[in-house]
Amino acid sequence: MLDIKFIKENADLIKEGARKKHIKVDVDSLIALDDKRLSVLREVEEMRAKQNIASDKISQIQDANERSSAIAEVKELKEKLVGKESELKEIEPQWQKLMMEIPNVPDPTVPEGETDAQNMETRKWGDLPSFDFEPRGHIELMENLKLVELERGTKVAGFRGYFLRGDGALLAMALWQFVMEEMSKIGFIPFIAPSLVREDNFVGTGWLPQGKDEVYSTQDDLYLVGTAEVPMMGLHKDEILKAEELPKTYVAFSPCYRREAGSHGKDTKGIYRLHEFTKLEQIVLCEADHQESVKWHEEITRNAENILQALKLPYHVVVNCGGDLGLGQVKKYDIEVWVPSEKRYRESHSSSYFHDFQTRRLNIRYRDAEGKVRFAHSLNNTAIATPRILISLLENYQQKDGTVVVPEVLRKYLGKDVIS
RNA sequence: GGAGGGUUCGCAUAGUGGUCUAGUGCGCACGCUUGGAAAGCGUGUAUGCCGCAAGGCAUCAAGGGUUCAAAUCCCUUACCCUCCGCCA
Numbered sequence: 001m002l003d004i005k006f007i008k009e010n011a012d013l014i015k016e017g018a019r020k021k022h023i024k025v026d027v028d029s030l031i032a033l034d035d036k037r038l039s040v041l042r043e044v045e046e047m048r049a050k051q052n053i054a055s056d057k058i059s060q061i062q063d064a065n066e067r068s069s070a071i072a073e074v075k076e077l078k079e080k081l082v083g084k085e086s087e088l089k090e091i092e093p094q095w096q097k098l099m100m101e102i103p104n105v106p107d108p109t110v111p112e113g114e115t116d117a118q119n120m121e122t123r124k125w126g127d128l129p130s131f132d133f134e135p136r137g138h139i140e141l142m143e144n145l146k147l148v149e150l151e152r153g154t155k156v157a158g159f160r161g162y163f164l165r166g167d168g169a170l171l172a173m174a175l176w177q178f179v180m181e182e183m184s185k186i187g188f189i190p191f192i193a194p195s196l197v198r199e200d201n202f203v204g205t206g207w208l209p210q211g212k213d214e215v216y217s218t219q220d221d222l223y224l225v226g227t228a229e230v231p232m233m234g235l236h237k238d239e240i241l242k243a244e245e246l247p248k249t250y251v252a253f254s255p256c257y258r259r260e261a262g263s264h265g266k267d268t269k270g271i272y273r274l275h276e277f278t279k280l281e282q283i284v285l286c287e288a289d290h291q292e293s294v295k296w297h298e299e300i301t302r303n304a305e306n307i308l309q310a311l312k313l314p315y316h317v318v319v320n321c322g323g324d325l326g327l328g329q330v331k332k333y334d335i336e337v338w339v340p341s342e343k344r345y346r347e348s349h350s351s352s353y354f355h356d357f358q359t360r361r362l363n364i365r366y367r368d369a370e371g372k373v374r375f376a377h378s379l380n381n382t383a384i385a386t387p388r389i390l391i392s393l394l395e396n397y398q399q400k401d402g403t404v405v406v407p408e409v410l411r412k413y414l415g416k417d418v419i420s
Numbered sequence: 421g422g423a424g425g426g427u428u429c430g431c432a433u434a435g436u437g438g439u440c441u442a443g444u445g446c447g448c449a450c451g452c453u454u455g456g457a458a459a460g461c462g463u464g465u466a467u468g469c470c471g472c473a474a475g476g477c478a479u480c481a482a483g484g485g486u487u488c489a490a491a492u493c494c495c496u497u498a499c500c501c502u503c504c505g506c507c508a
Contacts, residue, residue: 038470041469041470041477042470042471042477044477045469045470045476045477045478046476046477048476048477048478049475049476049477051488051489052476052477052489054488054489055438055488055489056438056489057488058438058488058489059438059439059488059489060438060439067488070488071487071488071489072488073488074488074489075488077488078487078488198498240466240467365467373467373468
């Protein structure tokens with residue numbers, strides 16, 4: 001959500017931003033509706049003021065006749081007021097709906113484009129592995145080493161179901177532990193976040209209402225999160241933080257659930273696209289300053305790169321084009337890791353900042369040095385997502401005989417150098 | 421799942437229809453006092469919206485209702501506490 005005043009003063013900027021994001025939005029209708037809303041609001045408030053005064057007077061009237069005629073008078077006022085108020089009540093949900101549809105403005109450095117095909121590579125790290133044999137895909141590797149149960153996974157959990165097994169399970173846990181330790185070393189507070197949460201957290205983070213098809217709901221009006229960003233952003237909902245508490249830097253573990261509606265044909269094999277996975281997510285709340293957001297955006301991106309570098313997985317960073325940005329995102333980098341069997345990079349991390357788009361919806365504020373209450377800025381990035389990262393990890397570390405070398409930094413958790 | 425009790429200005433509390441523009445204590449800020457400090461005394465201490473301003477409107481968990489008038493009465497929901505049941 002943006003500030004209505006900002007929208008009105010920068011209507012062209014908003015329209016241009018929506019165009020760049022390939023989102024259809026009717027800014028002019030919102031502005032017209034807001035003008036209407038304000039004029040009705042002024043009338044309502046004026047009538048309420050009048051009624052409050054008249055009503056107060058009644059308590060001082062002793063004479064019974066005078067009193068009942070005064071009450072009759074106020075009653076009339078009230079009837080008019082109720083009529084006006086109902087006008088306002090009609091406008092408000094429409095206003096709210098339009099406000100929710102207004103996208104945040106993308107940064108000027110965001111490239112033009114409609115789909116991820118137009119994302120632009122900004123940097124690359126790591127030498128691509130060269131094999132003196134035909135590298136196996138992750139499915140073959142994992143099934144041979146009994147690291148995953150895909151068929152039985154489907155039997156038990158349905159489409160895209162899976163079990164991690166043996167060293168596959170241990171590898172996932174090793175990654176969680178390793179990344180938690182690394183992130184906590186640099187001051188990110190570890191969390192295990194709830195994954196079954198209330199709707200307002202989804203609306204606040206911008207996943208709902210427009211992403212209804214993507215989210216699992218329950219019969220108790222709770223929803224399953226697709227990322228720990230959702231509960232972690234809810235953590236400070238309706239709070240006014242102290243400036244010296246910022247930045248808040250968190251790393252949160254959670255199971256993640258995504259319906260993947262509309263992607264039924266995509267990535268149907270293996271463990272790339274799953275309904276249920278596990279992720280450690282970085283979340284940052286910082287002061288309301290663009291440069292501060294940019295600084296933290298680079299930093300959480302760098303944190304993820306450091307993890308991939310520690311794992312020695314070749315990756316590149318792309319800047320997402322306008323059409324590949326979410327409603328609230330100002331700018332996003334995807335980190336994509338090398339997948340030898342596909343001879344291409346595939347997304348493993350997604351790093352974005354929102355300015356105050358989310359915190360405005362969630363009412364997360366802080367008192368700045370001058371004592372002014374302001375909406376904080378929010379950012380998030382993946383720290384590690386399992387089992388997806390195993391695709392790249394296992395394929396890059398595979399050997400001719402089908403065994404897989406364990407990345408050095410994970411050996412202490414696995415207790416072995418090679419998975420065989 | 422059942423029964424009961426709660427939710428008030430950072431914290432603790434008062435408030436059962438108009439005098440609540442929400443009192444008091446603590447905390448915090450500033451000032452007085454002091455050689456300095458403590459104590460004491462005084463002043464201040466929520467948020468949002470409308471308005472050029474003066475000022476006004478709203479908010480006592482949330483939503484709805486009764487009433488000329490609601491923190492206060494009624495209904496619904498959420499959450500917290502106690503007890504029973506179930507349970508890792």
